[in-house]
Amino acid sequence: xxxxxxxxxxxxSKRSDVNIETIRYYxxxxxxxxxxxxxxxxxxxxADHLKRLSFVRRSRRLxxxxxxxxxxxxxxxxxxxxxxxxxxxxLNHLTEIQRKIEDLKxxxxxxxxxxxxxxxxxxxxxxxxxxxxxxxxxxx
Amino acid sequence: xxxxxxxxxxxxSKRSDVNIETIRYYxxxxxxxxxxxxxxxxxxxxADHLKRLSFVRRSRRLxxxxxxxxxxxxxxxxxxxxxxxxxxxxLNHLTEIQRKIEDLKxxxxxxxxxxxxxxxxxxxxxxxxxxxxxxxxxxx
DNA sequence: TCTTGACCCTGTAGCAGCTACAGGCCTTAG
DNA sequence: CTAAGGCCTGTAGCTGCTACAGGGTCAAGA
Numbered sequence: 146x147x148x149x150x151x152x153x154x155x156x157x158s159k160r161s162d163v164n165i166e167t168i169r170y171y172x173x174x175x176x177x178x179x180x181x182x183x184x185x186x187x188x189x190x191x192a193d194h195l196k197r198l199s200f201v202r203r204s205r206r207l208x209x210x211x212x213x214x215x216x217x218x219x220x221x222x223x224x225x226x227x228x229x230x231x232x233x234x235x236l237n238h239l240t241e242i243q244r245k246i247e248d249l250k251x252x253x254x255x256x257x258x259x260x261x262x263x264x265x266x267x268x269x270x271x272x273x274x275x276x277x278x279x280x281x282x283x284x285x
Numbered sequence: 286x287x288x289x290x291x292x293x294x295x296x297x298s299k300r301s302d303v304n305i306e307t308i309r310y311y312x313x314x315x316x317x318x319x320x321x322x323x324x325x326x327x328x329x330x331x332a333d334h335l336k337r338l339s340f341v342r343r344s345r346r347l348x349x350x351x352x353x354x355x356x357x358x359x360x361x362x363x364x365x366x367x368x369x370x371x372x373x374x375x376l377n378h379l380t381e382i383q384r385k386i387e388d389l390k391x392x393x394x395x396x397x398x399x400x401x402x403x404x405x406x407x408x409x410x411x412x413x414x415x416x417x418x419x420x421x422x423x424x425x
Numbered sequence: 426t427c428t429t430g431a432c433c434c435t436g437t438a439g440c441a442g443c444t445a446c447a448g449g450c451c452t453t454a455g
Numbered sequence: 456c457t458a459a460g461g462c463c464t465g466t467a468g469c470t471g472c473t474a475c476a477g478g479g480t481c482a483a484g485a
Contacts, residue, residue, distance in 0.1 A: 153462080154462075155462080164443080166443075166444060167443060169463095170442075170443065170444090185451060185452085185462080186463065187461090187462055187463080196418060199418075204417055205442090206392075207392055207396060208389075208392055210442090211441075212441095217414070220414075227411075228412070231403070231413045232400060232411075235399065235400045235403070235413050238396065239393060239400065242389055242393045242396070246386060246389045246390065246393070249348075249382055249385055249389070252348050252382055253382045253383065253386070256347055259375065260372060260376060263368055263371070263372040263375070271367075271368040272368070273368075273371045273372065273375050277343050277344055278336060293433080294432095304472080305433090306472075306473060306474075307471080309435095310472065314471090325434090325479080325481085326434065326479090327432090327433055328433085328434090345471090350470080351470080351471070352470095
């Protein structure tokens, strides 16, 4: 890599902790901009790419969809965002997370109930199976 | 439907609360057995199909993957399961659910922290964006 | 008798968000 | 000279469905 500051895709991958294939995928779907290429057509990235990719990675880990991230980046790119907009997106997202937590808690309770019936012995009867086959029970 | 007890796929769908296309999909991937066909090649289901499909639906709602369900059904079909086996599968599944809950809680905390910094004003500065771009922060 | 509508059929393509090849080029070290 | 490691493009696969396209079948109504 002759360019000052130039990162190969492999280096970018290591520094951002994002898979090489995923980086190329992000480029294809327009989340990451197409970088310059060196003489041998290798991708050459700069510090701005690293920053942006890290942003994407962090947002993904926080559960934002790629579409939501595209929305955030559009705002950032256009310098057009207001705090209120971002806040709204974040709060919406928070509501969804809370809903998911509730769902999982319900699920956990239901399964614990079933497992509690379970003798754990080598018998061919099983309360879990019975419960799942029991048409009187309504799960959800 | 001339057969006694014979259900069309539409009726099965209504009674099991599973989509028609999903039923056909389950047949294709081997979760549901191929049913008899009437003279016009329509699928004809019996009470056993309804029972099995309901089992699948309930298990799905409890978050079991189709692969796990296939495993459960194999045990049931072979009358080879012991309570201990099923219990283990269930407990494994419970552990995973708990892990997911913890993940989501962490996520929620992180996002709440970010949102709390947010003024909600029309200013072009935003604590959320800053946090996501801040390379010193480690999310996950 | 014709037609309309509600069913059913098969097969394929699409969704998210990647991941994993296949088949090739380039560069450098031994 | 060759082998290893990186990079390239392009396509197919994963889960668990869903949504067609393009057709057949059947009963009831005009």
